[in-house]
Each structure stands twice: as C-alpha cells, then as structure tokens.
Amino acid sequence: MRAIIYCRVSSDPTGRGRSVSEQEAECRAVCEREGWEISEVLTDNDIGASRFSGKDRPAWRRLHDTLGAGDVLVTWVASRAQRDLEAYVQLRNLCADRGVLWSYSGRTYDLNRGDDRFTTGLDALLSEREAENIREHVLRAARASALAGRPHGKIPYGYRAVRDPETGRIVERIPDGAGSLIVQEAARRILAGETLHAITRDFRERGTPPPPGAQTWRPQMIKRMVLRPTYAGIRVHQGAPVGKGKWEPLITPEDQEKLTAILTDPTRVTHRGVAPRHLLTGIALCGVCGEQSGSTMRRINRKGHEAYHCNENGCVTRKMKPLDEYVTAAVIGRLEEPSLIGTIGATGTEAADLYAQARVLQARLDSFIKDGIEGLVSSAVVGQAEKTLVPQIEELEVRARRAASSPIVGEMAGPQAEARWYEASIEHRREVVRTLVKVEILPVRGTRRVFNPEDVRLTWQK
Ligand SMILES: [Zn+2]
Structure with missing residues (x-):
C-alpha cells in the first residue's frame, strides 16, 4: 500500500507537540511496521497561518492532489493533526471521499465505516477539550503565582477552594479539573506498574504544569503526591490522620494502600525516599x-x-x-x-510512547465517564466510548509491556x-x-x- 505522511508544525501553548522530525520518524516507523511504501512526506508550517485556510498551507493542497483510492494517510497522534474539530472534519472528509485509510496513534481507520468515524470523531472532540483544559490550567497557574503572597489558605494541588461570598472564608474544597486528573492519572499509572521515572518524564514531555511552587516534576514529588492522605479523603492534623474529610477523595483509600505498598517496597530501590548514591547497594x-x-x-x-x-x-x-x-x-x-x-x-522510546498513548485514551475515557456522571452526555454515549476505548487502551498497554520490561x-x-x-x-x-x-x-x-x-x-x- 502507498503511504503519504503528513506532518504539521503549529504553535503549541500546551508544549505537548512533537517536532516535525519526531513526527516524521514516528510515522515512518509505522509505515515500516505495516509494510507500507512511503510515497511522499508532506509538512505544513501553521505558525502564524490562518487555520486550515489552505492559502498558507501548500502541503495541505498537495495532499488533495496526490491522495488516491487505496492509499493510506499517516499522521501523528490525533491531538496534533486534529488540533481542532474543523481540521478533523476536513481530514475525515478528504479521506472518506478519496477512499483513503487514515492511520494515527498506531491504528488505521476506514472513515467510511461508522465505528471508525465514531472513534476518530471522539478523539477529535476530546483532544480539543484536553487542549482547552490544559490551557485553562496554565492560565490558572499564572494567576495563582501573581497572587502569591496573599493569604489564600492551604488548598492541596488538585483541589480548589469554594469561599463564602460574604466572609471570603474557605467553606469547601472541590476537585479542580486539570490538577485532580493529574493526581488520579499518576496513581493509576503507578498501580498499573509504571515507574515514577517514566511518569515524571511523560509529565515533563507533555508540559503538564507541576504543582504551584515547583519548577518541574520529579519522581519523589509524584510519590509524595499520591501518598498524601488528603487525596484519599483523610484529615490530617499535625502529621497524624484524625478522621474522614468532607471533601471528595481523588484516590480511594484502598488504592492508596496499594500505592503505599508499591512505593515503599524495598525491592524497588528507585522509590526509596532518599536517592541512592551508589550503583550496587541494595542490588548486588x-x-x-x-x-x-x-x-x-x-x-x-x-x-x-x-x-x-x-x-x-x-x-x-x-x-x-x-x-x-x-x-x-x-x-x-x-x-x-x-x-x-x-x-x-x-526504538528506544517506543514503550514510553505506547504508555503515553494509552494514557491519553484513558484520560479521554475518564472525561467521558465524568461527563456521563454530570449528565452532560447520555449513558449510551459513555457506553459506546467505553466499548471503543477500553480494548484500544488494553492493546496499547500490552504492546508497551512487550516493548520494554523497563522503559529506561x-x-x-x-x-x-x-x-x-x-x-x-x-x-x-x-x-x-x-x-x-x-x-x-x-x-x-x-x-x-x-x-x-x-x-x-x-x-x-x-
Ligand atoms: Zn552474606
């Protein structure tokens, strides 16, 4: 099969995008794996260009000329090529009209099939939303640091305060979208067997903002974070648990117990509180x-x-x-x-990438479930999302484990x-x-x- 690789450079406030050469390398690896013959590599530079106008995008025009029935279009992960819904719809229609398959995130879709239209549409919707969430979080973090020095109560990362409008006093704390999802994601990935280092690296690569006051993510920071009793809804006074809090937990107490067992296991030396300084202590x-x-x-x-x-x-x-x-x-x-x-x-980073892709899908599924709980989407839609996404997540995780016993x-x-x-x-x-x-x-x-x-x-x- 003839493959056409299409990459885009765009200004990326979330910092999660890949450079064009990285995008291209990954797309080439996909083609090699699938045995597709690469006929062209097209690249558009969107920085400063009006969105999908076509005018400033010679590669996009070239795509229209060259794609033909039986070809496969290879792009980098959905959140990149489908920056916005408009772009997604244009790509989808182009592929469907030409009878072209579309491959991204290691999967290939036939846009004339209902299931595949649903999955790719879901990806587009959710990646747009994800980008919005991250952008909001970046803004919030900036505002928070501007306010630094003013008393605002100690609200843990992942929550925000609800104040009494009259007195200004904090009356409640509730999960704060982006931060709470990060806490939950870290917990889930550790429970699934990922190392603190792999998660740290992924958070940094994605440009996930670290908790206020921190310069960047560190393995020990993630460990301390997921083990904080407050995230399991437990009140602590002067270092000792004193009872159940009134706020919504981000991690179940059961899961936090498992996390404690995993992260304090002496055979996992990288997770000890004090960083080891010698190569073989505790190992040889x-x-x-x-x-x-x-x-x-x-x-x-x-x-x-x-x-x-x-x-x-x-x-x-x-x-x-x-x-x-x-x-x-x-x-x-x-x-x-x-x-x-x-x-x-x-490739060296294959396992890490596969984990990252699985994580993105999991986050999407979670946000669908969250919307379902809040009544924003019907349970049928949530069910369909689950049916579509869960097998994909499982497949990615299996591939990741196969790709490397240790991502490092x-x-x-x-x-x-x-x-x-x-x-x-x-x-x-x-x-x-x-x-x-x-x-x-x-x-x-x-x-x-x-x-x-x-x-x-x-x-x-x-
Ligand atoms: Zn001995």
Missing part, C-alpha cells in the same frame, strides 16, 4: 548467603576506601570503584548488543548506550542494572589484592 547479592537470606550489599568505608559489604552476615567485601567499573562496562556492552534492542523494542532500559539501549549511560542519573543506572543482570559478589579466591572479575558472577536476565 551476597554470593555466600544471598540465596538464603536475600542479603544485598551495603556501603562501608574500609581503610579510607569505599567498599560493598554483605548487609546481613558480612560474608564478603569488595572495593567499590573497580566493581562499579566492571559492572558498568558489562552492562554497557549488553545495552549495545543488537539482540537486546530486538527484545527491548524497535528501552531508552538507553542501542549503539549510543555508553554516552546515554554517562548522561543518566544514578537512579536510572541502577534501574538498568536491576533490570538486566543479577550481580553476585563471590568470596575472593586466594589472597590477591587486585580486583578479579572471576570473583563476581553476572547472570543476564532473559
């Missing part, structure tokens, strides 16, 4: 008692040198620097192996692994080690004082 196993006790290495200072030491029984000790160097070299070698890339995913490994693997390793934070390096290899520190044989790789056992994960 004692080669003597580790099988029975599960004992890992802790850091000790030995004659002025940092060393790893069996935490439970003190069976083995190893100088830190040469061991770190040895494991680092081995892991980088592994990351550079083409066979690893094959198992991790075709997926991102680091490849021919440039060494450079990326040295740019990465210690938390990311640790996650990569933990995902890829079991490190066991064996007792030193003989009396050699020099580090000997034979006294370490590396077992690569399949």
Whole structure:
C-alpha cells in the first residue's frame, strides 16, 4: 500500500507537540511496521497561518492532489493533526471521499465505516477539550503565582477552594479539573506498574504544569503526591490522620494502600525516599548467603576506601570503584548488543510512547465517564466510548509491556548506550542494572589484592 505522511508544525501553548522530525520518524516507523511504501512526506508550517485556510498551507493542497483510492494517510497522534474539530472534519472528509485509510496513534481507520468515524470523531472532540483544559490550567497557574503572597489558605494541588461570598472564608474544597486528573492519572499509572521515572518524564514531555511552587516534576514529588492522605479523603492534623474529610477523595483509600505498598517496597530501590548514591547497594547479592537470606550489599568505608559489604552476615567485601567499573562496562556492552534492542523494542522510546498513548485514551475515557456522571452526555454515549476505548487502551498497554520490561532500559539501549549511560542519573543506572543482570559478589579466591572479575558472577536476565 502507498503511504503519504503528513506532518504539521503549529504553535503549541500546551508544549505537548512533537517536532516535525519526531513526527516524521514516528510515522515512518509505522509505515515500516505495516509494510507500507512511503510515497511522499508532506509538512505544513501553521505558525502564524490562518487555520486550515489552505492559502498558507501548500502541503495541505498537495495532499488533495496526490491522495488516491487505496492509499493510506499517516499522521501523528490525533491531538496534533486534529488540533481542532474543523481540521478533523476536513481530514475525515478528504479521506472518506478519496477512499483513503487514515492511520494515527498506531491504528488505521476506514472513515467510511461508522465505528471508525465514531472513534476518530471522539478523539477529535476530546483532544480539543484536553487542549482547552490544559490551557485553562496554565492560565490558572499564572494567576495563582501573581497572587502569591496573599493569604489564600492551604488548598492541596488538585483541589480548589469554594469561599463564602460574604466572609471570603474557605467553606469547601472541590476537585479542580486539570490538577485532580493529574493526581488520579499518576496513581493509576503507578498501580498499573509504571515507574515514577517514566511518569515524571511523560509529565515533563507533555508540559503538564507541576504543582504551584515547583519548577518541574520529579519522581519523589509524584510519590509524595499520591501518598498524601488528603487525596484519599483523610484529615490530617499535625502529621497524624484524625478522621474522614468532607471533601471528595481523588484516590480511594484502598488504592492508596496499594500505592503505599508499591512505593515503599524495598525491592524497588528507585522509590526509596532518599536517592541512592551508589550503583550496587541494595542490588548486588551476597554470593555466600544471598540465596538464603536475600542479603544485598551495603556501603562501608574500609581503610579510607569505599567498599560493598554483605548487609546481613558480612560474608564478603569488595572495593567499590573497580566493581562499579566492571559492572558498568558489562552492562554497557549488553545495552549495545543488537539482540537486546530486538527484545527491548524497535526504538528506544517506543514503550514510553505506547504508555503515553494509552494514557491519553484513558484520560479521554475518564472525561467521558465524568461527563456521563454530570449528565452532560447520555449513558449510551459513555457506553459506546467505553466499548471503543477500553480494548484500544488494553492493546496499547500490552504492546508497551512487550516493548520494554523497563522503559529506561528501552531508552538507553542501542549503539549510543555508553554516552546515554554517562548522561543518566544514578537512579536510572541502577534501574538498568536491576533490570538486566543479577550481580553476585563471590568470596575472593586466594589472597590477591587486585580486583578479579572471576570473583563476581553476572547472570543476564532473559
Ligand atoms: Zn552474606
């Protein structure tokens, strides 16, 4: 099948858009996967141009000339190509009239089919709304910081205050659209098994505004956020829970319990409160008692040198620097192996993107359900949205998990692994080690004082 790729650059106040080269790369990857032959790549620059007028958009005109029956039009995710409903309707009609399939977000639609018209229409409606929500939130955040310094009560992120019009005192707090959805999204994604890092990265890439007072999103911030009792509707006084609040919870108490279990699990070292500073503490196993006790290495200072030491029984000790160097070299070698890339995913960011797409669909579904609850749309529409979106979300999540056991490994693997390793934070390096290899520190044989790789056992994960 002949594929025509169509990309658009537009001014993007939400900061969620992709550059044209990124859009193009993703579209090309789709074509390659589907076995489509790319006949043309068309790009329009919308910045400063009047919307879809055609006048300023040579590629859009070219699209009309070139699209023919049996072709497939490939664009980047809906929220991009379908900036507004008007644009969507024009694209949809063009595809339907020409008998052209339309592919975005990893799916291909036939606009002459009712189901596909419904799904794409839903995408367009919701992406427009999503853009509005984010824009509103940006404005609100700007206004809030302008008012900083004035007393306004301590309302947690994700809520807003309802004030008594006479006294100006806060009488109630209610969920605030964008912020509350972010809190819920973070909780849901952690429950689904995503790492704090993956979510942080996604929030940053999407340009999701961080809570007031913060410069940017950080993994620990997200952890603290989802574990705040107030989001489960629990009142806290001087650090201790004192009862049930009157406000609407954003996370159920049951889910918050699960989140606590997940985020304080000692085997998930990246989620500990204090950021680890060493590559292998809590990761490398004692080669003597580790099988029975599960004992890992802790850091000790030995004659002025940092060393790893069996935490439970003190069976083995190893100088830190040469061991770190040895494991680092081995892991980088592994990351550079083409066979690893094959198992991790075709492109480094594939898994993260798939998760992001699943998240977008989930947010859409949620807003439909919310509208259904508020009576803005009929339950039949909500049911239809669920029927259409849930299988798509599930499929994306399955693909994401298949694409990478760890999104960070997926991102680091490849021919440039060494450079990326040295740019990465210690938390990311640790996650990569933990995902890829079991490190066991064996007792030193003989009396050699020099580090000997034979006294370490590396077992690569399949
Ligand atoms: Zn031991």
